[in-house]
Amino acid sequence: MLRFIVGRVTGMIVVLFVTSIVLFAIIQLPAGDYLSTMLAENQGSGGSAEFADRLRQLYRLDQPFIVQYLGWIGGIVQGDLGYSFELKRPVAELIGSRLxxxxxxxxxxxxxxxxxxxxxxxxxxxxxxxxxxxxxxxxxxxxxxxxxxxxxxxxxxxxxxxxxxxxxxxxxxxxxxxxxxxxxxxxxxxxxxxxxxxxxxxxxxxxxxxxxxxxxxxxxxxxxxxxxxxxxxxxxxxxxxxxxxxxxxxxxxxxxxxxxxxxxxxxxxxxxxxxxxxxxxxxxxxxxxxxxxxxxxxxxxxxxxxxxxxxxxxxxxxxxxxxxx
Missing domain, CATH: 1.10.3720.10 (MetI-like)
Incomplete structure (x- = not known):
């Protein structure tokens, strides 16, 4: 039974790692992102553009895929689920309030x-x-x-x-x-x-x-x-x-x-x-x-x-x- 459990746990870790990569890639498939949409709605106003640039740098949105993924999964391992751009609150707080x-x-x-x-x-x-x-x-x-x-x-x-x-x-x-x-x-x-x-x-x-x-x-x-x-x-x-x-x-x-x-x-x-x-x-x-x-x-x-x-x-x-x- 112990061997059975160890095998299942090992498989879980591998599947979860692969799933996280595929998931992060799928979420980024649509053209653009929320910040681009926000700038378009505000017609590129100076304050909105500056705020969007700060968020892009903070969350590595201007970096290659692998850098963004490592930053995202590294934050999750440390308990940081990221930031909701639309609701302007930490993701962990939003999920916790409804879970x-x-x-x-x-x-x-x-x-x-x-x-x-x-x-x-x-x-x-x-x-x-x-x-x-x-x-x-x-x-x-x-x-x-x-x-x-x-x-x-x-x-x-x-x-x-x-x-x-x-x-x-x-x-x-x-x-x-x-x-x-x-x-x-x-x-x-x-x-x-x-x-x-x-x-x-x-x-x-x-x-x-x-x-x-x-x-x-x-x-x-x-x-x-x-x-x-x-x-x-x-x-x-x-x-x-x-x-x-x-x-x-x-x-x-x-x-x-x-x-x-x-x-x-x-x-x-x-x-x-x-x-x-x-x-x-x-x-x-x-x-x-x-x-x-x-x-x-x-x-x-x-x-x-x-x-x-x-x-x-x-x-x-x-x-x-x-x-x-």
Whole structure:
């Protein structure tokens, strides 16, 4: 197991290094940069031109690619993520101010997603072609078919029509900057249930289908019949053997859960006006704010690599055959 972990960690470092180079190159592919756009908008005024020149020298924007990359990655290693030219604040400060909110919303959504998807998938596989299975199948297809933004808009519309409440944000204006209390917690629940439901719905439908399909395949294998012959109770048999193996594809999807803390809720965050990094990433890409966009995308790549590593470790613990791969 130790050899397996060391090999995965070594691979993570190499992949992250290569990813950072490719990412930095892609961000610089569009013609020009934010400073050029700023000068064009201000028609090259003296103060703006002088400020832009100072920023170019400070962040080596007038240097070759390799010099810029080494300066960028060296700063990240030291904890300096750069400076947002558009928002005029350090990137680390901007990301830190929104990351906590994103972790809270997405974390609850992931718990809801897995908490419902796994039991429903097990039930649908065990009660194959029953009324419950057909019902969950239809709901699953609807969850996959309806786009998140459309579901969000529908929830906002019907909530406003039925209750008069306009959903948006995570807190009421008077409690947005207040310290956490019971009143703020209840206000958060009143606002956050809709985006959490929308984020969880699409992923839940996918997990239900995967769990159902894999468990159906496992229940048809000879070892299940042999376990029944030994006298094991039905639910104990199902939970101890087939479910454990059927969970492997779901565990492997953990690698995509962590980066979703930033990326998956971009459209939902825009619809519900959530203070998460998603809209900030979209805005940075559109404005060519290279250091902010680069830091967010690199963070997503890092979370993907870490999530894949975590899923590999869990898979190796659940299924010893993985260690031989």
């Amino acid at each position: 906590g909110t994103s972790l809270l919303v997405e974390g609850i959504a992931v718990i809801v997603m897995w908490g419902f998807a796994v039991p429903i998938g097990i039930y649908s596989a065990v009660r194959l072609y029953s009324i419950g299975d057909y019902t969950f199948t239809i709901l699953g297809f609807l969850g996959l078919a309806i786009p998140n933004f459309l579901l969000g808009l529908l929830i906002m519309y019907f909530t406003f029509v039925t209750t008069g409440q306009l959903l948006g944000g995570l807190f009421s204006p008077q409690l947005a900057d207040a310290p956490w209390s019971l009143a703020k917690l209840m206000d958060f629940i009143a606002h956050a249930w809709a985006p959490i439901l929308v984020i969880a719905t699409g992923g839940m439908a996918y997990l239900i289908r995967v769990m159902r399909a894999n468990l159906i395949d496992e229940l048809k294998k000879p070892y299940v019949d042999f376990a029944r012959l030994r006298g094991l109770s039905e639910w104990r048999l199902i939970l101890k053997y087939p479910v454990r193996i059927a969970l492997n594809p779901l565990i492997s999807s953990i690698g995509y859960v962590l980066p979703s803390l930033i990326s998956s809720s971009i459209i939902v965050s825009v619809v519900f006006n959530l203070p998460t990094p998603g809209p900030m990433l979209l805005r940075a890409l559109m404005a060519q704010d290279m250091y902010l966009a680069g830091a967010l995308v690199l963070l997503m790549a890092t979370l993907t690599i870490i999530g894949t590593f975590i899923s590999d470790i869990i898979l190796a613990a659940v299924d010893p055959r993985i260690r031989l791969a």
